[in-house]
Amino acid sequence: MPNSGYLMLNDFHISTAVPEDLPALVNLINRAYRGEESKKGWTTEADLLDGIRTDEEALANILGKPGTTILKCCNHLNEIAGCVCLEQKKGKLYLGLLTVSPTMQAKGIGKKLLDVASAFAAQINCPKIEMTVIAVRQELIQWYERHGYCQTGEKRPFPYDDKFSAAKQPLEFIVLEKILHD
Numbered sequence: 076m077p078n079s080g081y082l083m084l085n086d087f088h089i090s091t092a093v094p095e096d097l098p099a100l101v102n103l104i105n106r107a108y109r110g111e112e113s114k115k116g117w118t119t120e121a122d123l124l125d126g127i128r129t130d131e132e133a134l135a136n137i138l139g140k141p142g143t144t145i146l147k148c149c150n151h152l153n154e155i156a157g158c159v160c161l162e163q164k165k166g167k168l169y170l171g172l173l174t175v176s177p178t179m180q181a182k183g184i185g186k187k188l189l190d191v192a193s194a195f196a197a198q199i200n201c202p203k204i205e206m207t208v209i210a211v212r213q214e215l216i217q218w219y220e221r222h223g224y225c226q227t228g229e230k231r232p233f234p235y236d237d238k239f240s241a242a243k244q245p246l247e248f249i250v251l252e253k254i255l256h257d
Contacts, residue, residue, distance in 0.1 A: 089191050092145040097131050099155045104128050107174045116177030125241040148184050157184040161195055168201040189222050202256050207231055207248035224251040
């Protein structure tokens, strides 16, 4: 496993999440993406989807997958303010669940998590990072593009699931990638 030491970011540190972090991570992810509280931030999906984004069982399954790491960004009180999931897949690193607390957005946490993801990919010799973003989330797509990600032209179906994704309109993903080295 790559180095799981701490990276300091002003009053925050980034480290590898452990199973004991699951309740706080689930709370953070659901608050950041769904419901009224998510509307305090700019990354909300509340206008697109109802319901929760994840639960402890689903996140435990992700955390337990071989080749998958969830990084957490904590404040000086060790409260989780952000996270990102990194999964090694066929010569690339898949980046998902990039999450920042709605009240902590626009403070550089998301950018630092992207930077750490790039360093993580380099450390495990992955030449590129891939992610999927809901196609109608143009502001978010543009943010990723400003941070080195490019649209591949590939589209993927949105995984409708009654437990997690009561969509308010038809949705699909676009694929973004960042090439680190050949």
